[in-house]
Amino acid sequence: MSQAMAALDAVWKVLAIGLLLGAGLPALFSLGVRQLAVATEPGANVALHKALGWAAFVVVGAAVTLGIAGIVAHGLGVKLFF
Amino acid sequence: MNFGLRFRDVTPELVLLVLAVVTALAFDFTNGFHDTANAMATSIATKALTPKFAVGLCAVLNLIGAFLSVEVALTVTNAVIRIQNPDGTPRTELLTDGGRPLLMILLAGLIGAIVWNLFTWLRGLPSSSSHAMFGGLIGATIAGMGIDGVKWVGEGAKLDGVVGKIILPGLASPLIAVFVAMVGTWLVFRIARGVAESVMDKGFRWGQVGTASLVSLAHGANDAQKTMGVITLALIASGHWVDTHAIPLWVKVTCASAIALGTWLGGWRIIRTMGKGLVEISSPQGMAAEASSAAVILSSSQLGFALSTTHVATGSILGSGLGRRAEVRWGIAGRMGLAWLITLPSAAVVGAVMWWIGTTLGPWLGPVTIFAILCGLALWMWLHSRIKPIGHHNVNDDWEAPDTPAALQTEEVAR
Numbered sequence: 001m002s003q004a005m006a007a008l009d010a011v012w013k014v015l016a017i018g019l020l021l022g023a024g025l026p027a028l029f030s031l032g033v034r035q036l037a038v039a040t041e042p043g044a045n046v047a048l049h050k051a052l053g054w055a056a057f058v059v060v061g062a063a064v065t066l067g068i069a070g071i072v073a074h075g076l077g078v079k080l081f082f
Numbered sequence: 083m084n085f086g087l088r089f090r091d092v093t094p095e096l097v098l099l100v101l102a103v104v105t106a107l108a109f110d111f112t113n114g115f116h117d118t119a120n121a122m123a124t125s126i127a128t129k130a131l132t133p134k135f136a137v138g139l140c141a142v143l144n145l146i147g148a149f150l151s152v153e154v155a156l157t158v159t160n161a162v163i164r165i166q167n168p169d170g171t172p173r174t175e176l177l178t179d180g181g182r183p184l185l186m187i188l189l190a191g192l193i194g195a196i197v198w199n200l201f202t203w204l205r206g207l208p209s210s211s212s213h214a215m216f217g218g219l220i221g222a223t224i225a226g227m228g229i230d231g232v233k234w235v236g237e238g239a240k241l242d243g244v245v246g247k248i249i250l251p252g253l254a255s256p257l258i259a260v261f262v263a264m265v266g267t268w269l270v271f272r273i274a275r276g277v278a279e280s281v282m283d284k285g286f287r288w289g290q291v292g293t294a295s296l297v298s299l300a301h302g303a304n305d306a307q308k309t310m311g312v313i314t315l316a317l318i319a320s321g322h323w324v325d326t327h328a329i330p331l332w333v334k335v336t337c338a339s340a341i342a343l344g345t346w347l348g349g350w351r352i353i354r355t356m357g358k359g360l361v362e363i364s365s366p367q368g369m370a371a372e373a374s375s376a377a378v379i380l381s382s383s384q385l386g387f388a389l390s391t392t393h394v395a396t397g398s399i400l401g402s403g404l405g406r407r408a409e410v411r412w413g414i415a416g417r418m419g420l421a422w423l424i425t426l427p428s429a430a431v432v433g434a435v436m437w438w439i440g441t442t443l444g445p446w447l448g449p450v451t452i453f454a455i456l457c458g459l460a461l462w463m464w465l466h467s468r469i470k471p472i473g474h475h476n477v478n479d480d481w482e483a484p485d486t487p488a489a490l491q492t493e494e495v496a497r
Contacts, residue, residue: 006241007250010387014378015258022377023266026289026370030273033285037277060289067296067380071303072150 021067025060032056094445095180099320101453102189103313107340108456109192110309112199113211114144114344117305119353120208120375120395121297124368126477127357130287131294133348133474140298141346147302148338156326158311161247161388162216163187163223164231165315170326172319181319182445187222188316189449190440193456194218194433200463202421206351206359206472209418210390213425215308216248221430225437247388248426255378255389256422259397260404263374267405270366286365293372298345300379301391306341310334350472356396358481359414361403371395371402393422411481 035053039046121143122136131139156170165184166172176184195211195218202209223231236242241250274282313333317323323330357363363371375391375398382389396418403410436455440448 002239003236003241003243003246003250006239006246007254007387010241010251010382010385011254011258013385014255014381014387015261017381018258018262018374018378019265020377021381022262022374023269023370025377026266026293026366026373027269027273029286029289029369030270030366033282034274034277036285037274037281061292064292064296067376068299070380070384071147071299 021063025063028056029060032060093180094449095182095185095320097446098182098185098189098449099180099316099322101449102185102192102316105189105192105196105453105456106309106313106316107336109196109199109211109215110306110337110340111344112196112203113215113305113309114141114341115347115349116199116203116208116211116344116352117301117391118345118348119356120391121294121301121372122348123353123356123395124363124371124399125290125294126353127363128283128287128290128365128368129478130290130365130368133350133353133477136294137346137348137474139295141342143295143298144302144306144345145338145342147299147304148306148341149334150299150303156311156314156329158308159219159315160233161242162233162244163219164227164233165223170315170318172315177319179445180321181316183226184319185316186437186440186449187219187226188312190225190437190452191215191219191222191433192312193436193452194221194429194431196456197432197459198425198429200460202425203349203351204463204467205421206355207418207421208352208356208392208396209421209425210252210392211305212308212388212390213248213252213422214429215312216244217426217429218433220244220426221433221435222437224430225434226441241386241388251382251387251389252393252422255382255387256393256397256400259374259378259394260401262378263371263398263401264405266370266374267367267402270370271406274366283365286369289369290365290372293369293376296376297372297379297391297395300376300383302338302341304379304383304391306337309340310337313337348474350474350477351467354472354477354481355414355418356399358478359411360396360399360418361408361410363399363402364406367402367406367408370405371398374398374401 032053035049038044039049118137118140122140125131126133126136160166165176172184195214198214199211220232233243236246310329310333314329375395378394379391400415436452440452443451
C-alpha cells in the first residue's frame with residue numbers, strides 16, 4: 001500500500017508540473033502566434049502586437065533553456081527541487 | 083586493454099564477457115532505433131522536418147544527451163533484481179568462476195530484451211525498451227536464482243521493485259501524458275482560434291522542432307546510461323573494473339555511439355505508426371504533444387519516477403488527438419496497449435529460456451549458442467521486414483487499414 005501512496009504522491013507532482021509546463025507553454029506559444037497574426041491585420045497596432053507576440057516566444061524559449069539546464073544539472077548529479 | 087592476447091588466455095569467461103558486452107551494445111542500438119519515433123514521429127508527420135534530417139538531428143541530440151548522463155547508473159539493476167549489493171558491487175555468490183553466474187544472467191536477459199524489441203519493431207509497435215530490458219533480466223534472474231532473486235515490491239515509502247518502478251509508473255505515466263497533451267492541444271487551438279491555418283503551421287513548426295529536440299536530448303540522457311551501467315557491472319563481475327562510482331570512458335563512448343547510430347538508422351516502421359497511424363497530426367498538435375512528453379519525462383526523472391519514454395510519447399500523441407477531437411484509431415491504440423502489457427513477461431520468457439539453454443550446454447558452447455540464436459532470430463526478423471520495407475521514402479504515406487504504404491500498393495498494382 002505504501003508503494004501505491006508513494007506513486008500517487010509522484011503522480012500528482014508530475015501531473016501538476018506537466019500541466020503547468022507541458023500544457024501552459026504551448027498555450028503561451030499559441031498566444032504569441034496569435035499576436036503576430038493579429039499584427040498583420042489592417043488597422044492593428046503593429047508594434048504592440050508584435051512586441052506581445054515576441055515576449056511570449058521569449059518566455060517559452062527561456063523555459064526550454066531552463067529545461068535543458070535541468071537535464072545537464074541532473075546529469076551532473078545535482079538534485080533540483082520543485 | 084592488453085592486445086597481446088595469447089590463445090591459452092582465451093577462457094570461457096572471457097568469451098562470455100565479450101559476448102555480454104557486444105549484446106549490451108546491440109541492445110543499446112535497438113533502444114535507439116526503437117525510440118526515434120518518440121521524439122521525431124510528430125515532426126516527420128507534419129513535414130516540419132524532412133525524415134532524413136529529423137533522424138539525423140535526433141541522433142546528434144541523443145549522442146549529446148548520452149554524454150550528459152554522467153550520473154552513475156551502476157545500480158540500475160537494483161530496482162528490480164537482486165544481483166547487486168546496495169553499493170553497486172555484484173553479490174559475492176554470483177562471482178564464482180570469473181563472474182560466470184552474473185554474466186550469464188546479463189547475457190540471457192539482454193538477448194530476451196533485443197528479441198522482443200526487434201519483434202515489436204517488425205510489427206511497427208512502439209514498446210518500452212526499458213520494460214524489455216528489465217523483463218529480460220527478470221526472466222534470466224528467476225531462471226538463475228529462483229523467484230526470490232526478483233525484488234517484486236519495494237519497502238516503505240520509496241518507490242522500488244517491480245511494482246514501484248515498473249507497474250505503477252507504467253500504468254500512470256501514459257494517462258498523465260494523455261491528459262496533459264489533451265489540455266495543451268485544446269488550449270492551443272482555443273487561443274489561436276481564427277488565425278489562418280497556414281500562419282499556424284508556419285509558427286508552430288519552430289515550436290515543434292524545439293520541443294522534439296528536448297525529448298531527444300532527454301532520451302539520450304535517460305536511456306544510454308542504463309546500458310552503460312549494465313556493461314560496467316559485467317566488467318566488475320569479471321574483475322576488469324573495480325570503481326563503483328565511475329564508468330570506463332570507452333564504455334561511455336561506445337554506448338553513446340550505439341544509441342546514436344540506432345537512432346540515426348530510424349525505426350521507420352514505428353515512426354509511421356506513431357506519426358500516421360494513431361491520429362492525424364497538425365503542427366500545433368505536434369508541438370503540444372512533444373511539450374507534454376518533454377515536461378512529463380523531465381519532471382519524472384527529477385522525482386525518480388521511472389517511466390518509459392515510449393509510453394509517455396504515445397500517450398501524448400493520443401491525447402493531442404483527443405484535445406482537438408480528431409479521429410483516433412482505437413484499434414491501433416489497443417494493439418499498442420496490449421504490446422505494453424506483454425512486453426515485460428515476453429522478454430522475461432525469452433531471457434529465462436536463453437539462460438536455461440546457455441547454462442545447460444556448458445561454459446564454452448552455452449554462451450556461444452544463445453548468441454548464435456540471437457543472431458539467427460535478428461536476421462530472420464530483418465529479412466521479414468524487407469518483404470514490406472518502410473523507410474524515409476514512404477513513412478508519410480496515407481494510412482489505410484490494414485496498413486499499406488502507397489508505394490507498396492502501386493508496386494502490387496504494377497505486378
